[in-house]
Amino acid sequence: MKFGLAAAIQRRPGEIDYRLERQRILAAYRSGAQSTLQVCDAQDELVRNAAHCGTPAGDPCPVCEEPTLVHVTYVFGPRLPSAGRCMTSVAEMRRLAQRKAPYTAYVVEVCTECRWNHLVRSHLLNPLV
């Protein structure tokens, strides 16, 4: 079951799903080809945003299995910070989608316990402009 921002942006035009890459990385981790340090490398700011703006992913973390996996959505486009803007609500994302400029949303899953992080999907926020 999905919640909040993640549910609001599923199956959108221009969506790119990164599940296969996620599976490849997790398989490499489980085989020992990649270490915990290599796959659990979320930067401090990403973990802070996950703690304050994340929405529950609905699944446990694939690395530590704690129920601390959340989705964080960043939007990139004109008049936004070069590192993107971390979305704090569905309403904020809808306001950006109404602007007459192209915006792209990136959903990242982050574990606030072990720092696992991975890009889940991206999509156009306002594909009709």
Ligand SMILES: [Zn+2]
């Ligand atoms: Zn974890």
